[in-house]
Amino acid sequence: MTAIEKHEKKPEPPKTYAGYVWPGLGHLLNGEIIHGLGMMSVTALCGLGLIIGMPTLGSRLFVQTGLSYHAVIALLGLPAVLAVLWFRAHRRAFPRELTEEEFNSNRNIFLRQIRRHRSGMLGFYGICLLLLAMLIAPLLAPFDPDLIDAGPATAAPGWWQHVAPMIGWSDESAVHGWLQYPLGTDERGRDVLSRLLFGARISLLIGFFAVSIAASIGTVVGATAGYLGGWVDRALMWVVDLLLAMPRLVLLLAVVGIIDLGGTKRLFLIIGVLGFTGWMGVSRIVRSQVLSLKQQDFIQAARALGYSRPRIVLQHLVPNAMAPVIVFCSLAIGGTMLAEAGLSFLGLGVQPPTSTWGVMVNEGRPTLRDAPWISLFPGLAIVAAVMCFNLLGDGLRDALDPKQRT
Numbered sequence: 001m002t003a004i005e006k007h008e009k010k011p012e013p014p015k016t017y018a019g020y021v022w023p024g025l026g027h028l029l030n031g032e033i034i035h036g037l038g039m040m041s042v043t044a045l046c047g048l049g050l051i052i053g054m055p056t057l058g059s060r061l062f063v064q065t066g067l068s069y070h071a072v073i074a075l076l077g078l079p080a081v082l083a084v085l086w087f088r089a090h091r092r093a094f095p096r097e098l099t100e101e102e103f104n105s106n107r108n109i110f111l112r113q114i115r116r117h118r119s120g121m122l123g124f125y126g127i128c129l130l131l132l133a134m135l136i137a138p139l140l141a142p143f144d145p146d147l148i149d150a151g152p153a154t155a156a157p158g159w160w161q162h163v164a165p166m167i168g169w170s171d172e173s174a175v176h177g178w179l180q181y182p183l184g185t186d187e188r189g190r191d192v193l194s195r196l197l198f199g200a201r202i203s204l205l206i207g208f209f210a211v212s213i214a215a216s217i218g219t220v221v222g223a224t225a226g227y228l229g230g231w232v233d234r235a236l237m238w239v240v241d242l243l244l245a246m247p248r249l250v251l252l253l254a255v256v257g258i259i260d261l262g263g264t265k266r267l268f269l270i271i272g273v274l275g276f277t278g279w280m281g282v283s284r285i286v287r288s289q290v291l292s293l294k295q296q297d298f299i300q301a302a303r304a305l306g307y308s309r310p311r312i313v314l315q316h317l318v319p320n321a322m323a324p325v326i327v328f329c330s331l332a333i334g335g336t337m338l339a340e341a342g343l344s345f346l347g348l349g350v351q352p353p354t355s356t357w358g359v360m361v362n363e364g365r366p367t368l369r370d371a372p373w374i375s376l377f378p379g380l381a382i383v384a385a386v387m388c389f390n391l392l393g394d395g396l397r398d399a400l401d402p403k404q405r406t
Contacts, residue, residue, distance in 0.1 A: 023085035026092045034118055038125030043085055045132050046078055053139025060138055071138040078136055113399035120395015126388035134200045141194035142182075146353045149189040154371040157184045184373040186363060196377055199355035204385070206271055206340045206356075207333040213275025215329050218282025223313050223321070225283070226290030237287070240280045248277050252339065256348045267350055270343065274336050282328055289321035323400040330393035334386035341382055357382050 023043045028036025053060060053074070060071045102108060114120055133140065143150040183192040225236040255273050293299060294317065302312050337357075343349035344358025345365075352359055357378040364374030 023089040026089055030092075034121045034125070035115070038121065038128070039085060039088065041125065042081070042128055042132060045129060046082055046085075046136070049074070049078060049136040049139040052142075053136070068138065074136045074138045078139070081132060081135070110399050114395055117395040117398055119391045120399070123388040123391025123393075123395065126384065127392060130200065130204070130385055130388065133197060134204055137197035137201065141191070141197045143191040143194045145190065145195040145198040145355050147190060147194075150191045150194075151181050151185045151189050153185065153187050153189045154367060154374070155181055155185045155189075156371070157182055157373060183377050184371065186360075186374045187367055187371070192360075192374060192377060195355040195360055196357070196381060199357050199360055199378065200381065200385075202267070202350060202354065202356040203337055203340060203358070203382075206267070206274065206350075207337040209271045210274035210278065210336045210340075211329050211332045213272070214278035214332065215282050215325055216279075217276070218279035219286050219318060219321075219325060221279065222283035222286025222288075223290050223318055226287040227294055227309070227313050227317060233287075236283070240283055243277070244280050248339070249342065251277055252343060253346070253348060256343060267354075270340060270349055274339055278332060278336065281332075282325060285324050285328055286318075286321050289324065290317050293317050293320055324397075327393050327397045327400065330389055330396055334389035337382060337385060 022040055024036045024039025024041075026036075027039060030036075057071075057075075061068055061075075098108065114124075181191060181193070183196065185191055186195070221236055221240070225233040252273055255277075256269065259269060261269050290313075299312060299316060302316055340349055340356065341358030341361065344356055345362045347362065349358055350356050352363065360378035361375045361382075364371065364376075364378075368375055
């Protein structure tokens with residue numbers, strides 16, 4: 001009897017080959033609603049990128065300054081995403097029989113738990129759609145994001161004339177075709193959809209890199225304080241308490257306001273400031289985990305074998321303390337994106353014409369009464385991204401918690 005047969009659960013659904021037609025359709029027909037709709041949505045977005053981007057492929061690949069690396073990355077990434085989708089469809093049609101050891105491994109237990117977590121999977125597929133849109137932005141964007149006078153200034157989306165009267169909005173903006181400017185234009189005639197897609201790259205990269213810096217610093221500080229203890233622990237935790245007592249927003253405003261940089265340097269400054277002011281929570285989490293783990297038998301055995309302190313910390317303590325750090329990072333990305341949006345809204349973040357969601361919200365503030373779509377759509381994108389990361393973080397927390405396993 002195999003491990004799956006021993007495990008009490010619902011019978012395995014019959015094999016289906018529908019996923020080869022549309023990845024995710026096989027999951028949907030077998031009752032896996034969230035997985036099916038999620039994979040089908042990702043596949044549909046890939047198809048939309050091909051339909052929109054291929055007719056103008058030449059102009060997107062080659063610009064006046066040479067080859068467009070944005071379009072090259074999009075064209076290379078799109079087949080890779082489709083290959084992953086069809087591989088998952090193949091695994092669904094021909095599931096591999098697991099051995100007893102594989103079925104009860106921590107990896108497979110974690111995967112089963114996270115797949116059953118509906119809200120976590122909802123957040124996961126939302127993030128997948130967001131990352132895919134960011135990757136193939138050159139194929140989806142109808143215009144150059146910085147192109148001025150791509151259309152009339154503050155032109156409303158084609159559907160806005162039907163929505164505005166329903167919400168009591170007296171709109172007199174120029175309305176064009178439904179698909180010509182799907183999200184309208186800003187006060188300089190730039191296409192909002194194009195700026196939204198390319199702005200996702202900057203906002204998400206700031207979130208990922210800043211959280212990576214914070215997690216790295218916090219892990220080193222927390223592991224050092226927890227393992228060494230004594231005066232080292234007290235000194236490091238005193239520094240952590242001091243930094244936690246300072247309001248982060250005030251600290252961000254002070255550093256960014258004092259160090260005046262422009263261009264790409266400004267972007268690196270924002271990432272560095274957000275990373276170096278967000279590691280304190282990680283250090284406390286890692287320290288508490290290390291204090292508990294270093295009393296375990298496997299650490300005592302490593303000491304008896306004569307392992308060095310760096311080897312014990314890096315190979316035994318840190319890997320076993322990473323589960324709560326992963327959850328923290330998934331939740332912190334959304335918070336970091338909000339912090340960047342707040343800085344950009346105050347005019348201290350990434351400077352125009354570079355588009356981020358925070359910059360777009362700030363640029364739409366003067367015309368909020370007459371052209372609300374300029375700030376509305378980047379604001380909704382920020383809300384959706386933060387919500388997806390929070391849902392995924394909740395799912396990871398439940399899946400990594402041994403007490404939640406069934």
